Amino acid sequence: MNRRPRLLLADDHTMLLDAFWRLLEPRCEIVGTAGDGHELIDLAAKTRPDVIVLDISMPRLNGMDACVRLCQKIPDVKFVFLTVHEDPDIAAEAIRLGASGYLLKSSASAELFTAIEQALAGKLYITPLLTKGVPLGIFLRSSHEAGPRNTPGK
Numbered sequence: 001m002n003r004r005p006r007l008l009l010a011d012d013h014t015m016l017l018d019a020f021w022r023l024l025e026p027r028c029e030i031v032g033t034a035g036d037g038h039e040l041i042d043l044a045a046k047t048r049p050d051v052i053v054l055d056i057s058m059p060r061l062n063g064m065d066a067c068v069r070l071c072q073k074i075p076d077v078k079f080v081f082l083t084v085h086e087d088p089d090i091a092a093e094a095i096r097l098g099a100s101g102y103l104l105k106s107s108a109s110a111e112l113f114t115a116i117e118q119a120l121a122g123k124l125y126i127t128p129l130l131t132k133g134v135p136l137g138i139f140l141r142s143s144h145e146a147g148p149r150n151t152p153g154k
Contacts, residue, residue, distance in 0.1 A: 003029075005120055008044055010034040010054035010063065011082070016105075020053065020082075023109055028116070037061025044070055049077060051100075051116050056083045056090070064097055071098040078119035082112065088130050101125040 007028045011017050017033045024030060031047040034040035036059045044052060052070070056063040067079050080101035081094050091102040100123070101115035107127045118125040
């Protein structure tokens with residue numbers, strides 16, 4: 001049996017949530033949407049999604065902090081960040097905090113499906129728009145050596 005992955009979407013822009021829903025729904029079961037990090041945590045606990053597609057900058061609790069809390073509550077859930085933050089250090093921090101994917105809102109829509117599939121397969125996906133041809137291991141290692149930085153959107 002090939003069931004559709006269960007997704008929870010989190011972004012503080014309603015129009016983007018609607019667009020993501022329409023894009024993903026034919027291939028995924030959308031279990032809900034959240035407009036801030038606290039709502040995301042509550043909804044994730046109730047719906048137990050396979051993957052959470054979330055933004056970093058959200059009101060009340062940003063996506064990075066929500067990811068950390070949810071990794072403790074629901075260790076099997078996968079996280080794919082979909083954001084405007086183009087800083088490779090932020091992407092590397094998201095991965096260190098538990099994310100399986102990191103995309104930019106300027107990425108091609110097909111990349112979102114790739115990132116979700118990779119996350120479900122236990123693999124990592126970072127948009128080539130950030131890595132710019134640098135192998136993923138080198139990208140993460142060099143970003144890790146820079147140390148943690150302040151999370152945007154608090």
